Amino acid sequence: MQHLAHMSAAQNAQAKTAVEVRGLSHVYAGREGAVPALSDIELDVPAGRFVVIVGPSGCGKTSLLMMLAGLRPPSSGTILCDGRPITKPDPARVGVVFQEASLYPWLTAVENVEFPLVLKHAPRAERRARAEAMLKLVGLDGFGTRYPHELSGGMKQRVSIARGLVQDPPVLLMDEPFAALDEQTRMTMGHELLRIWSQTAKTVVFITHSLTEAVYLADEVIVMSARPGRILDRIAIDLPRPRTYQMMATDLFGRLRERIWEQIRTSP
């Protein structure tokens, strides 16, 4: 299983495109008239890739992710997933992992994970088995009966990831999933996410503020500018996989991180 993802990362030239964004722009109505939020976004994410989007606050990263998830329509442009347009949420194609506190506090961990299957009226035994398997995948075997307030921040985000994967969508969107975690938990969760990714061979689009996190996780980092959000640069992260914590101390890691920071710092 593990080398599946590595292979797809290596041969991405031939791999099919999982997510395609064409000429996407977005303008929203603000207090003082129309505000351009995203401008002329072009994006191709090959299947199996781990793509990280970074950019300053208010660059429209979250808006872009909402549109990829079909939760908000763009003003213009198209989004294709698996070759078909995204116009409304389609959990069979796209799973979403949100920021902190997106779990339902009145449901247990396993009930939270099976929530998308409940909406689809999946048979009880089947959805429970599937949810338990996902909890096991994210390292929470035996925690199914806990309520969110009985779990740590990192464990809650593991549940969120399990929920995002429960319908086995080819694409997983992640909106700053580890932003609220402390530094150590964040590092551990990043590493865990890479393990889960290599076991499931998903296409991941991951949004973050953290440049270290971006370089550590990504096959490719997409740097966005401040409002209106445009793509400034795409940086291939050619660090070998599996990634290790030691790589963070290498020159290559530092140079990549520096290059991203330079782009963000000098963007108008």
Add this chain to the structure above:
Amino acid sequence: MRGSVIILVRIAILAALLAAWEVLPRLGLVNPMLLPPLSDVLGTLVAILGRADVHEALAVTGAEVVVAFIIAVPLGAALGVLAAENAYFGEIFRPMLFYVFSIPKSIFLPMFILTFGIGFPQKVAYATFSTVFIVIMSASAAVESVKAEHLLVAQSYGATPAQILRRVYLPSMLPILLEALRISMIFNFTGVMIAEMYAARTGIGHMIANWGENFQMPQLFAGVILLATAAMLFNELVRALETRCSTWRT
């Protein structure tokens, strides 16, 4: 250990109060005409519970309370949800509702008598009026307690509006709604009692007012015990439900 001590102290205080109620009038330390001994009051309670006119009065009061509750709660809940969900309606009516909420409702009682008379409809109308504002406020608060990210998650997994209502709105709002139900019953019961004591031909509130005016203290206290017990029972029942439905609230 601490918890059980607290419960013991509570029981001791209650027992001391009841004992004082029994002993002080009997020793003549308190005028037994004003405060009849507890045993006399309990004897009277048993006696009046066997009287046909008391049964009738209780039935009338019970019907007034139930009908007013059935009107005020859905009406208030609908208006409250509207005020929270519909920006236009909310902007216009929310300040007005807040102003009216602050007014003691009993000053409107004479108008209700002039409009509806002193029968069943007036009791129901006045109790509904006393209750509906607190229900509106609570329902608004309940809707606003629903978290935007919880709605977003459901939408991203393709939930239909009906599923969002049942699986997100309802469980989010349930603890606040149950609390609202409990508090609105207090307002509702109070409304019926005030209306009955002020002007009525029947009903247990009317009887209690009469017993007071005629200086029938054992009957008066028996009536008070009866109504206090009924109110506390309802309150505790809903509170038990509340606790069961809000274990997840931290």
